[in-house]
Amino acid sequence: MSLALARKWRPKTFTELVGQDHVVTALTNALIQGRVHHAWLFTGTRGVGKTTLARIIAKALNCSALNNADPCGKCDSCLLIDEGRFVDVIELDAASNTQVDNMRDLLETATYRPTVGEFKIFIIDEVHMLSRSAFNAMLKTLEEPPEHVKFVLATTDPQKVPITVLSRCLQFNLKPIPVPVIEEQMKKILGEEGVDFDLSGLELLSQYAKGSLRDGLSLLDQAIAQGDGKVEVNSVKSMLGVVDESLVRALLELVIDKKANELVQLIDEIERLGASFAFVLDEMATLLQKLSLFSFAPQGLNEDLIDAYQQLTSRADAEHIQLLYQIATIGKRDLPLAPTDKVGFTMVLLRMMAFLPSRHSSSESKSLKTPVKEKSVPADSPKATGSSKVVRKRKPDDSEKGPGKIDLKTNSEWKSFVSAKVSSGMAKMLAENSEFQDYINGTLKLSLAPEHKHLLEDRYRNKLQDLIRQYVDKACRLEIKVGAGGDTLLVDQMVDSKKQLDQTTRDLENDPFVKSLKEDLGGTLVSGSIRTTK
Ligand SMILES: [Zn+2]
Numbered sequence: 021m022s023l024a025l026a027r028k029w030r031p032k033t034f035t036e037l038v039g040q041d042h043v044v045t046a047l048t049n050a051l052i053q054g055r056v057h058h059a060w061l062f063t064g065t066r067g068v069g070k071t072t073l074a075r076i077i078a079k080a081l082n083c084s085a086l087n088n089a090d091p092c093g094k095c096d097s098c099l100l101i102d103e104g105r106f107v108d109v110i111e112l113d114a115a116s117n118t119q120v121d122n123m124r125d126l127l128e129t130a131t132y133r134p135t136v137g138e139f140k141i142f143i144i145d146e147v148h149m150l151s152r153s154a155f156n157a158m159l160k161t162l163e164e165p166p167e168h169v170k171f172v173l174a175t176t177d178p179q180k181v182p183i184t185v186l187s188r189c190l191q192f193n194l195k196p197i198p199v200p201v202i203e204e205q206m207k208k209i210l211g212e213e214g215v216d217f218d219l220s221g222l223e224l225l226s227q228y229a230k231g232s233l234r235d236g237l238s239l240l241d242q243a244i245a246q247g248d249g250k251v252e253v254n255s256v257k258s259m260l261g262v263v264d265e266s267l268v269r270a271l272l273e274l275v276i277d278k279k280a281n282e283l284v285q286l287i288d289e290i291e292r293l294g295a296s297f298a299f300v301l302d303e304m305a306t307l308l309q310k311l312s313l314f315s316f317a318p319q320g321l322n323e324d325l326i327d328a329y330q331q332l333t334s335r336a337d338a339e340h341i342q343l344l345y346q347i348a349t350i351g352k353r354d355l356p357l358a359p360t361d362k363v364g365f366t367m368v369l370l371r372m373m374a375f376l377p378s379r380h381s382s383s384e385s386k387s388l389k390t391p392v393k394e395k396s397v398p399a400d401s402p403k404a405t406g407s408s409k410v411v412r413k414r415k416p417d418d419s420e421k422g423p424g425k426i427d428l429k430t431n432s433e434w435k436s437f438v439s440a441k442v443s444s445g446m447a448k449m450l451a452e453n454s455e456f457q458d459y460i461n462g463t464l465k466l467s468l469a470p471e472h473k474h475l476l477e478d479r480y481r482n483k484l485q486d487l488i489r490q491y492v493d494k495a496c497r498l499e500i501k502v503g504a505g506g507d508t509l510l511v512d513q514m515v516d517s518k519k520q521l522d523q524t525t526r527d528l529e530n531d532p533f534v535k536s537l538k539e540d541l542g543g544t545l546v547s548g549s550i551r552t553t554k
Pocket residue numbers: 082083084085086091092093094095096097098
């Protein structure tokens with residue numbers, strides 16, 4: 021399978037084209053009835069079949085053995101057009117600069133009769149990027165089209181096409197291809213290619229294709245390469261770097277805490293990551309199922325997860341988790357009915373919020389959390405069997421007995437904690453750049469300046485939370501928001517070193533030896549060259 025799937029399986033006839041039935045029906049009817057317009061414009065996002073359709077039309081117009089509007093694929097015209105070697109089909113990509121220069125000249129040749137074919141066909145991809153002079157050249161032909169000339173234009177951005185051009189084209193909007201159609205096509209292709217696959221792997225890939233069959237097939241190429249010749253859900257997941265459960269937990273936390281603003285921000289972030297909302301909703305349902313199970317049978321989870329799940333189940337009881345699960349699954353079912361997946365997804369989460377009783381967002385529930393946590397910690401200990409667990413458990417105990425216990429009630433206490441206890445890595449950078457906000461009901465709140473937002477990753481935050489728990493409070497929850505973050509340890513350190521440098525500079529200026537150098541030899545102090553030696 022050396023040829024990329026998208027190229028190898030590019031549809032060659034109207035019948036093979038999937039997902040654009042409305043356009044195909046209109047076009048084939050026009051071809052059968054011989055009412056062929058002189059200019060078409062296909063709009064739609066990438067990879068939905070615009071140029072594929074244009075080539076099929078070019079073949080259908082020049083084919084000598086049409087089969088119900090479908091090109092035969094065997095005559096000279098069909099074969100040459102498929103190979104891109106048919107002189108009367110001129111295919112241009114307005115997005116590539118190399119072609120723009122001669123575009124105008126080419127368009128001016130439109131008046132000449134076709135050399136071999138019946139029609140001279142101009143296929144112009146990303147037509148909105150044509151230069152003004154090229155548009156004018158095209159417009160001349162569009163206004164008084166010779167019988168033998170056809171234009172098939174394609175664009176992802178029809179709004180940038182001049183209205184004079186738009187008004188002379190028959191416009192078709194190609195839709196994003198539905199997930200099940202992409203999945204079905206993948207299934208068919210893999211079947212014919214003799215590649216093993218599992219259905220959940222394909223489902224995931226088709227969701228990630230985001231309506232583009234071409235993108236879907238190149239993902240499929242990748243999946244086959246990474247999966248050692250087969251498509252299997254776990255390797256697909258790791259390939260896509262699919263939405264980590266921690267992200268889904270963060271979503272659920274915001275829902276339970278009824279933090280709508282932050283929720284919307286996180287949803288934007290998910291969109292930016294390119295994750296499929298349908299998939300995230302599935303993961304949400306899966307998480308809720310796990311939480312439900314956890315509240316009845318909290319065994320068989322690793323320590324980090326126990327902690328995270330406890331945070332969640334202490335704030336939403338079993339009954340509500342059931343309800344949220346139901347909202348998630350019904351929401352998934354109704355997602356195709358929403359104007360966009362994002363809108364549908366946001367509504368599902370807001371519905372979850374609306375159905376949660378208000379007490380879950382009050383401080384009452386937060387104060388409930390502490391006893392639950394305290395009960396859970398000793399409960400963990402007997403379960404600890406591995407030696408690594410014992411070592412990990414001992415650390416916080418030692419520090420509690422030892423001195424070093426630090427209060428965290430103010431920003432300056434926070435800074436001393438960071439400088440004394442957070443020694444390395446990204447957690448240190450995160451801590452040094454965070455400003456203390458508040459510490460109530462077992463939640464330590466920090467703010468982080470927007471320019472350090474990249475530090476706000478779960479693994480760094482969790483690391484920092486572990487350190488805080490070791491020294492301050494086992495049940496402490498760390499919450500970091502992007503905000504002011506101006507009064508941080510790092511800023512202090514920078515101010516300190518600036519002060520030190522200023523002092524050093526003053527000392528140097530007053531130094532008798534330096535003074536004499538300046539006076540006797542006309543020297544100057546180059547301020548940027550002064551370094552403190554600390
Ligand atoms: Zn043919």
